[in-house]
Amino acid sequence: MKTTDAIPPGKGKIINAMRELLENRNFSSITISEIASTAGVTEGLIYKYFKDKRELLHYVLKEHYEFFLLQIERDLKGVQGALNKLRKIIWSSIDRYANHRVFGRIILLEVRNSDQYFKSEAYQLVKKFNRIILDIIEEGMENGEINKDVPPSYIRHAMFGAIEHACLNRIIFNETVSTDEAAEQITELVFNGIKAQ
């Protein structure tokens, strides 16, 4: 009986090839034949391991997201207070998008337009992350740090909307902006709004 679930070399090469190609190109323009030749395997092998091209995409996202969640959980260790936790999450998220354009490209541009994604394992992880955020927001409302007027889901929308919108330009136009600065601006906005006092 096989004990380890190590991924076979061919599968690994396929995943890496997909990642590599996504670095500079969008999903629909990448062909199976390109993936196969970049990986140095035959096209058929891709279908041994993945149902279709999209499932491979989702797999790559899932891997990225697992690392992201691990990092987030680590980053939150020892942070006290809901606002401080949100501040940290904003920073970590921007940092992810900034340093992993493939991750950003997939999640912001490539997956949400297909139903398949919402049934994928990757999407389960996204939901898990969403749950974490909502819990923090609710915690903040209970202990009086966060205004109760606006429902938690809207707060999450605003937070991630701002982050994602700001990061999109970097991914699309290859702009580079400092994570620290972007995080500060977005945190300030989400916390205090734009209205002059």
Add this chain to the structure above:
Amino acid sequence: MKTTDAIPPGKGKIINAMRELLENRNFSSITISEIASTAGVTEGLIYKYFKDKRELLHYVLKEHYEFFLLQIERDLKGVQGALNKLRKIIWSSIDRYANHRVFGRIILLEVRNSDQYFKSEAYQLVKKFNRIILDIIEEGMENGEINKDVPPSYIRHAMFGAIEHACLNRIIFNETVSTDEAAEQITELVFNGIKAQ
């Protein structure tokens, strides 16, 4: 010499077919042959009027966006003050997404993943709209309504990020939320932030 630039019947039918199909399906799953049969024309005719499938998509978006901009300009007439204008724009944008799912689907899910889009006429209109928003924000900063700490582009990101993120769920999961309520929550958030006073 032809004086009017009325669109020929075939072209019109193609555009309508594309719109109709986008109502319930995503772009990549819609085939040229389906568009042709829905429109009641031959596949070849589609290529007479559009370079490729994506150009047709961009055309549909352009049309929608033209209506949207017209409506926005109308909505802003007589509104005084930068914050009031932004409030109105938030409401109008949400209203658009809520009542025109094809518009929402195209702009939020289908176009941004291809370079072609950023060279399209539709994108020029998006830039025009962005310019309008930035001008309002700058106006607000000058007259003291809006806090100068955060750069205008970040404010725009936050505003549209929040709107788009909130509207995405409706488009993807067919959720229906009231425009009025969503607009109010998002405006409150963008204006005052989440921090308890």
Add this chain to the structure above:
DNA sequence: AAGTATAGGTAAATAATATTTACTTATTAA
């Protein structure tokens, strides 16, 4: 140690789609 199941892999066929080509038919301005 032989047999057998199975995982890893290939090569070539097929299916699904997008796009091009060469052609017809109808309009319209000179």
Add this chain to the structure above:
DNA sequence: TTAATAAGTAAATATTATTTACCTATACTT
């Protein structure tokens, strides 16, 4: 009335995704 051109078609071709049938090595069973 005619030449140019716009509207439209049908069928061929190109491109790309997916399936099929097969080979080979390895590891587990008896």
